[in-house]
Amino acid sequence: DQQVKQNSPSLSVQEGRISILNCDYTNSMFDYFLWYKKYPAEGPTFLISISSIKDKNEDGRFTVFLNKSAKHLSLHIVPSQPGDSAVYFCAASLSNFGNEKLTFGTGTRLTIIP
Amino acid sequence: DVKVTQSSRYLVKRTGEKVFLECVQDMDHENMFWYRQDPGLGLRLIYFSYDVKMKEKGDIPEGYSVSREKKERFSLILESASTNQTSMYLCASSLDRGRQETQYFGPGTRLLVL
Numbered sequence: 001d002q003q004v005k006q007n008s009p010s011l012s013v014q015e016g017r018i019s020i021l022n023c024d025y026t027n028s029m030f031d032y033f034l035w036y037k038k039y040p041a042e043g044p045t046f047l048i049s050i051s052s053i054k055d056k057n058e059d060g061r062f063t064v065f066l067n068k069s070a071k072h073l074s075l076h077i078v079p080s081q082p083g084d085s086a087v088y089f090c091a092a093s094l095s096n097f098g099n100e101k102l103t104f105g106t107g108t109r110l111t112i113i114p
Numbered sequence: 115d116v117k118v119t120q121s122s123r124y125l126v127k128r129t130g131e132k133v134f135l136e137c138v139q140d141m142d143h144e145n146m147f148w149y150r151q152d153p154g155l156g157l158r159l160i161y162f163s164y165d166v167k168m169k170e171k172g173d174i175p176e177g178y179s180v181s182r183e184k185k186e187r188f189s190l191i192l193e194s195a196s197t198n199q200t201s202m203y204l205c206a207s208s209l210d211r212g213r214q215e216t217q218y219f220g221p222g223t224r225l226l227v228l
Contacts, residue, residue, distance in 0.1 A: 036219075049216070101159055102217060103159075106155060106156035
């Protein structure tokens, strides 16, 4: 039962254009969402997060949008750079005490074409 | 600077062997996690611990056990390795219970069971 889904296993985007990565979730109790980026042979690194009380969070070139009614979040990268080529995982969690664990999606491999 | 280290980057073991994967964090984090990453399945939580000598099952604990004797160290044990445990194993830690804390990941151990 995949509670967090990333339906696009891969995505190719021209350098300088916008990259949009999508994530859907089924558990309406999730109220905190994160994006991680992973290079080959390295562990995932935290990119950006959003609480369910917000619908947008921005950090430099990265913006995460949350649509609670659709149970959907997206990560926008603009402008895309070659160093953004990586696998991106979205993750979700519950904020109540004792639920520190994250549920991850299956990942989307982003390739930025120079 | 946040640091999570894993004892081995690559490991080759035979079916039936007992395997120990070690993880150390130097950030005085309370929570530690073990995941495995498989193509098309993303990161799946095996076990986590929120205190010394405490452990909680994740989503796929079967065939694994863990040990946390010291705050900084979290060990994953494969009691009798099987070929379906060939995977990338990732350790992570986060600061505090009851708060939405970013998880910091180690570089991963790629385990091959023959």
